[in-house]
Amino acid sequence: IMLLTDPEIESSLLxxxxxxxxxxxxxxxxxxxxxxxxxxxxxxxxAYSQDQKLYSSAEFxxxxxxxxxxxxxxxxxxxxxxxxxxxxxVHLEARTVDGHSQYLTCRMxxxxxxxRNKPFPGYIDPDSLIVQDDYVFVQxxxxxxxxxxxxxxxxAFAQMKLPKYALPKDMHVISTDENQVFAAVQEWNxxxxxxxxxxxxxxxxxxxxxxxxxxSRGPEGNIMIDLYEVAGIKGMFLANKKIDNQVKTFxxxxxxxxxxxxxxxxxxxRGDPVHCLLPYCSLHLHLKVxxxxxxxxxxxxxxxxxxxxxxxxxxxxELSDSDISMFVSSDAGNTWRQIFEEEHSVLYLDxxxxxVAMKHTSLPIRHLWLSxxxxxxxxxxSFTSIPLFVDGVLGEPGEETLIMTHMLYFVFFSKILSVxxxxxxxxxxxxxxxxxxAKRIYKKRKSERKCMQGKYAGAMESEPCVCTEADFDCDYxxxxxxxxxxxxxxxxxxxxLSKDCSLGQSYLNSTGYRKVVSNNCTDGVREQYTAKPQKxxxxxxxxxxxxxxxxxxxxxxxxxxxxxxxxxxxxxxxTLIQVDxxxxxxxxxxxxxxxxxxxxxxxHNVGIFRVTVQVDNSLGSDSAVLYLHVTCPLEHVHLSLPxxxxxxxxxxxxxxxxxxxxxxxxxxxWYGNNTEPLITLEGSIxxxxxxxxxxxxxxxxxxxNAILQDTKTIAVYGECLCACTPCRPxxxxxQCNCWQPEAARPLPREQRVVVEKELSRVxxxxxxxMWFTCTVMATRPGEHLSVCVLKVxxxxxxx
Numbered sequence: 001i002m003l004l005t006d007p008e009i010e011s012s013l014l015x016x017x018x019x020x021x022x023x024x025x026x027x028x029x030x031x032x033x034x035x036x037x038x039x040x041x042x043x044x045x046x047a048y049s050q051d052q053k054l055y056s057s058a059e060f061x062x063x064x065x066x067x068x069x070x071x072x073x074x075x076x077x078x079x080x081x082x083x084x085x086x087x088x089x090v091h092l093e094a095r096t097v098d099g100h101s102q103y104l105t106c107r108m109x110x111x112x113x114x115x116r117n118k119p120f121p122g123y124i125d126p127d128s129l130i131v132q133d134d135y136v137f138v139q140x141x142x143x144x145x146x147x148x149x150x151x152x153x154x155x156a157f158a159q160m161k162l163p164k165y166a167l168p169k170d171m172h173v174i175s176t177d178e179n180q181v182f183a184a185v186q187e188w189n190x191x192x193x194x195x196x197x198x199x200x201x202x203x204x205x206x207x208x209x210x211x212x213x214x215x216s217r218g219p220e221g222n223i224m225i226d227l228y229e230v231a232g233i234k235g236m237f238l239a240n241k242k243i244d245n246q247v248k249t250f251x252x253x254x255x256x257x258x259x260x261x262x263x264x265x266x267x268x269x270r271g272d273p274v275h276c277l278l279p280y281c282s283l284h285l286h287l288k289v290x291x292x293x294x295x296x297x298x299x300x301x302x303x304x305x306x307x308x309x310x311x312x313x314x315x316x317x318e319l320s321d322s323d324i325s326m327f328v329s330s331d332a333g334n335t336w337r338q339i340f341e342e343e344h345s346v347l348y349l350d351x352x353x354x355x356v357a358m359k360h361t362s363l364p365i366r367h368l369w370l371s372x373x374x375x376x377x378x379x380x381x382s383f384t385s386i387p388l389f390v391d392g393v394l395g396e397p398g399e400e401t402l403i404m405t406h407m408l409y410f411v412f413f414s415k416i417l418s419v420x421x422x423x424x425x426x427x428x429x430x431x432x433x434x435x436x437x438a439k440r441i442y443k444k445r446k447s448e449r450k451c452m453q454g455k456y457a458g459a460m461e462s463e464p465c466v467c468t469e470a471d472f473d474c475d476y477x478x479x480x481x482x483x484x485x486x487x488x489x490x491x492x493x494x495x496x497l498s499k500d501c502s503l504g505q506s507y508l509n510s511t512g513y514r515k516v517v518s519n520n521c522t523d524g525v526r527e528q529y530t531a532k533p534q535k536x537x538x539x540x541x542x543x544x545x546x547x548x549x550x551x552x553x554x555x556x557x558x559x560x561x562x563x564x565x566x567x568x569x570x571x572x573x574x575t576l577i578q579v580d581x582x583x584x585x586x587x588x589x590x591x592x593x594x595x596x597x598x599x600x601x602x603x604h605n606v607g608i609f610r611v612t613v614q615v616d617n618s619l620g621s622d623s624a625v626l627y628l629h630v631t632c633p634l635e636h637v638h639l640s641l642p643x644x645x646x647x648x649x650x651x652x653x654x655x656x657x658x659x660x661x662x663x664x665x666x667x668x669x670w671y672g673n674n675t676e677p678l679i680t681l682e683g684s685i686x687x688x689x690x691x692x693x694x695x696x697x698x699x700x701x702x703x704x705n706a707i708l709q710d711t712k713t714i715a716v717y718g719e720c721l722c723a724c725t726p727c728r729p730x731x732x733x734x735q736c737n738c739w740q741p742e743a744a745r746p747l748p749r750e751q752r753v754v755v756e757k758e759l760s761r762v763x764x765x766x767x768x769x770m771w772f773t774c775t776v777m778a779t780r781p782g783e784h785l786s787v788c789v790l791k792v793x794x795x796x797x798x799x
């Protein structure tokens with residue numbers, strides 16, 4: 001047993017090895033935010049701290065070791081048995097010092113920099129890593145669009161392929177059961193609905209299963225999809241679909257191959273007939289599942305009671321939040337019965353042999369309801385003589401239990417049932433003969449007997465069915481037409497499936513159909529609809545692309561940049577690839593497989609480099625170009641211009657940079673009374689002022705993600721009268737060039753110290769004044785202005 005102390009008081013663990021009789025305290029040097037226990041090794045724990053560090057313990061919390069800093073919350077996972085060879089392997093998403101996210105793996109007790117692996121090359125989108133069963137998912141946004149990648153059984157990542165017309169903006173993995181991925185995808189034109197897609201075994205190729213499934217946000221802002229997988233029956237799902245602003249409940253028995261509305265009960269709770277005609281009227285169910293262990297949720301099913309489904313909902317043309325009743329099906333959703341007119345929590349006991357219902361109410365209660373015949377009849381039972389406020393109900397561990405807990409009361413139902421085990425009858429689940437290619441027979445207790453069912457034995461008989469067209473879905477790139485045939489979609493070229501194979505190899509040539517995963521049918525049309533192996537044709541390279549691993553068009557001087565070469569089709573094993581980085585360095589590869597992790601290169605100079613890639617094989621060639629901007633960080637900007645000028649005289653302004661070479665820059669200038677900036681690619685501009693006064697000039701320099709600016713003020717006077725040579729009277733009011741600089745001379749030490757101190761306030765690094773010249777200029781009769789030009793030097797170079 002492990003207890004955590006209040007973190008506001010101290011950070012400690014209390015651990016008991018004698019079932020809580022005694023505890024020993026272990027102090028921690030970090031504050032725990034969450035714990036993740038290993039699914040097999042009970043002493044192995046991962047602890048996530050409040051400062052985003054991940055720790056591991058192999059001694060049930062008695063000793064801890066730091067694994068990684070900067071770990072993303074809830075994005076760390078234990079290894080999955082069967083997919084990972086090392087049981088102590090940890091999968092995690094971590095942020096780098098510059099804010100990027102990476103997918104890392106390492107051993108829990110040996111997670112040094114040298115022992116960390118990066119299964120996905122390059123960076124991934126923040127908060128996108130998912131490790132679930134045999135699959136690992138990551139997301140990478142490029143060109144403003146998200147791209148999704150999957151690794152099956154820890155093999156190399158492949159991009160997940162949706163139909164080409166799909167433009168996803170969000171994706172949620174719903175299920176990875178039975179070697180298949182069920183994903184909910186929100187497309188660009190959807191707001192409160194998602195489309196359901198189902199994949200092949202590798203999780204790469206997806207086909208549409210159901211459109212416009214309703215979604216909502218949970219209490220913590222998480223997305224909740226109205227899709228429910230019925231426990232105990234393979235391939236059975238319930239979904240709420242939005243049609244013309246109405247939400248309706250649909251059911252499938254073959255993992256989304258076919259969907260139909262739910263037939264409403266024939267009679268209501270009083271036995272009166274219900275007039276509800278499909279498709280205009282049907283039964284609609286709420287499909288949200290409670291995360292509170294003391295409530296059963298709005299819908300419930302159990303693996304050990306495969307035919308029984310209990311849910312709240314309503315009868316009508318659409319799903320409603322009013323007039324909610326409780327319904328039960330004892331034949332896997334084929335028919336339904338109304339059991340209560342108000343919402344109840346329902347608990348399964350004795351493998352569904354006993355159903356316990358307790359009313360959802362804010363008032364105190366003392367009664368509950370029992371059913372021993374799968375909800376056909378109910379008996380009232382008093383569990384207390386004094387009404388109590390009940391938050392919920394909880395069954396003791398084990399589906400065959402007869403013990404229920406509510407509040408602080410334990411209710412035992414074993415005395416109600418006969419102590420001997422039941423005789424069971426054989427039943428099929430529902431009206432259809434085959435579900436997922438097999439006919440399964442289960443043993444159930446006779447409804448009139450009140451006896452204990454004992455341990456669950458699962459399906460007693462299972463017989464495969466003959467394959468029919470209903471056991472096959474349309475393959476990737478194919479759509480079902482009105483005649484029931486799967487034909488190529490307008491956007492799909494069937495020959496493209498052979499693009500990833502090489503001459504001399506073979507690939508599976510699709511017939512347009514693929515059997516629903518986990519379907520157990522045999523013979524029939526199986527041979528006709530199964531993909532056939534075919535020799536790979538030789539193909540010329542086509543669709544060549546070169547991109548950076550993070551999807552950006554910039555790189556930093558002196559740092560590794562990873563380039564990815566992508567080819568839509570061609571003989572990848574017999575292809576020569578030549579890459580020219582544009583800086584005088586080029587490399588060659590003999591096939592694309594040797595470049596799966598990308599090509600790393602370091603640029604030692606800034607500038608725009610033309611990166612080219614040429615692909616050749618015996619049947620043709622293709623090329624692609626990438627213009628890569630290599631920059632270095634901009635540290636300082638200084639705006640250089642005169643302190644004084646006259647009207648209509650041209651003024652030159654220059655942005656001086658440190659360092660001087662930083663790559664491609666954009667300059668944005670504001671001067672005078674202009675409200676719109678001037679944007680240039682050059683660091684100097686010329687302009688004139690048409691009126692007197694003080695004017696502000698600002699320049700902003702954009703270098704990559706950094707923007708720096710400097711601002712200066714310039715005085716503008718109306719006329720210039722020469723102080724060196726008096727102007728004639730007829731020259732009054734006109735400009736005259738009166739620049740008569742003195743000879744250059746050193747600045748006295750005392751003055752030089754003062755000047756250097758003032759310059760240090762506006763310029764870094766420190767400067768050294770070398771010499772100066774001054775010009776005397778008369779601005780008006782009787783007024784003079786001295787303008788001095790300083791020649792300065794940096795500590796290590798003259799400028």
